[in-house]
Amino acid sequence: MSVQPCVSKTGRRRLVRVALLMVLLSTLVLGGASTTPRMSVAAVDRVQTCTSAWTGERLTDGRPKVPDDILRRMRNVSIEEAWSILRNEGYRNQFEGGWQMIHQDVPVVGRALTAQYMPTRPDVKKMIDDTGKAEGRVGASNSWPIDMLQKGDVYVADGMGKIVDGTLIGDNLGNSIFAKSGNGVVFDGSVRDVEGLAEIDGFNAFVRGWDPSFIQEVMLTGINVPIRIGRAICLPGDVVLAKRGGVIFIPAHLAEKVVRNAEAVMLRDRFGHQRLKEGKYTPGQIDGRWSEEIRKDFFLWLEQNMNDLPVPKEAIKEILEKRTW
16 A cells, blocks of 8 residues: 655645746746747747737737837827826826936837846746757846847846846846847846946936846746836837836837827927917917817918928828818
8 A cells, every 4th residue: 555645735735836836937938948049939929919909010029010110209209198198098007117217318119028037946047047058048047038139129127126136237238238129128127337338329228226236046037928017017019118207118009099199299289389489379278178260270380380390291191181189
């Protein structure tokens, strides 16, 4: 007769949790088996599933490919305009503030490539390292997301807000990031070598702080997975809009709507500010519902200033055709 070891209910629950964790990590970490540093088929499926609201073109790793034209126009959108539009759509957890920036006046705009980091646990870290080695990945795991960056990407990482021993990059990795993406980073964590990073023309970093320490007791647990950045959620392929006022993650399927609505508001505000300075209308007339006289004046102003406004002519022509303001 065999004797079965006695395992308490608490012990069984712990074993189940550990087993589920290992299964979860085996699918989250880099998305499963692959023979190159690119995402596997399973990972592409996972990314497509969590971004299923997007119906347009996708990148090779499965992320939504928001058009470059929308990204360029997004640079002129204010944080407040994007925030208001997203809240009206029911997206209330997309903004996070309280950042430190290398440059105050260099915005970061692009498609999010996400990475999730957790405190190191030896058995899980070994599995991650072995998986990366089998896939041909090179270097420490905090360099693996960088290997996947494409032009127009923004590397967004949940670094648990860790500053000391939580420095996700220094100036070497910073140069690699900018060479691959032409963009900056958003880290709920820290960086080192700030002086070297500041010398990279066009690069910026939105982080929780800087520290001379090296990264320790931190392990990568997922690439292109949904992550938490403070009080916000970021999905792979979200459009990152990072400015002095904070960082907002715009769902890919709403990016064009945010740009179009923000441009319309921008034009209305420019017209209103100019007319108020000229003394043509009162604040009450501009802030309230416009009269037919003001509407006609606005459309005439658009026609006369079309070449000087920071909005594509096609977008202005569409407003003139619809005349819905």
